[in-house]
Amino acid sequence: MTVTEHIITIGVIALGTMLTRFLPFIVFPADKPTPKFITYLGKYLPPAIFGFLVIYCLKDVSLISGSYGLPELISIISVVLLHIWKRQMLLSIAGGTVIYMLLVQLVF
């Protein structure tokens, strides 16, 4: 590929990405009432998406080979316990990450 072709490819990728981001706002503009059904989805989708994102982060973990997903499991349990205990977002995230790093570097 030439540099021009690179730039066109990157442009097309940027355009496609923006389409996925802008489309809902174009189809349901702010100055017109949004269909009830879309408002309903807007309200009940977020909790499901939060769950979806957790699974999304874990999609490369294999439960049947390597370390069987144990470092991930232990670290997620630590994050949950830390968070229920102290309810400090940064502490839970940092704590869980350090535990995970120690596990994959030293244990597994």
Add this chain to the structure above:
Amino acid sequence: MMKNKMKKSKSNSALFAAFPHTLPIMAGFLFLGMSYGIYMHSKGFSFLYPMLMSITVFAGSMEFAAVNLLLGAFDPLQAFLMTLMVNARHLFYGISLLDKYRGAGIKKLYLIFGLCDESFSINCSVTPPENVNKNKFMFFVTLLNQCYWVTGATLGGIFGNFIFFNTEGIEFVMTAMFVVIFLENWLKEKNHLSSLLGLFIPAFCLVLFGKNGYIIPAMLIIVATLILLKPYFTKREAKVKK
């Protein structure tokens, strides 16, 4: 002038209110952005490539996927279709944020432009303090996150394989953040059905379709299930109101 000054201090307070919420993303994005820059460097691209892509595209997984597209034969249509597939999840973020981003004025354009997984999660789940302008808060969350990503990608592209400590496993910071956001929402909500669907449907689809093809079926099944459950949720809501 007085007014101007007040306006400025309000901007600052929004920035200061937003910053702590973006700290985990700073760690994650600097690291992931650098990995991406290093990866592009190793494939022979100048740092201008990761920099340009993180400014214009700003969608991590697609930027990684784009490296192979750039190395292959010129095929813009394939690149376009692949982008739509990988980034289709943004459609659902948009639907969830229609109401929140309403009335953000000109800032709305950037809020939508910079809508990544992480900014979505924060803007969707955090209520800024009362004295802080909500739109400015969401604007700074989005802007700070993109700055971290661009900085990481550019540094990685410039310095290549220059690594100073064993960073293996640091990418878990993103997983930990999403777990905390999920949990925080779980502790606040009265009904966990939607949260549970969000865990089990993608997990089920992942097993069924594999990691390269599970996203779109998972999203569609989530939406379909929520639509089927609309009478249930509406009824519950009416009960709670009473």
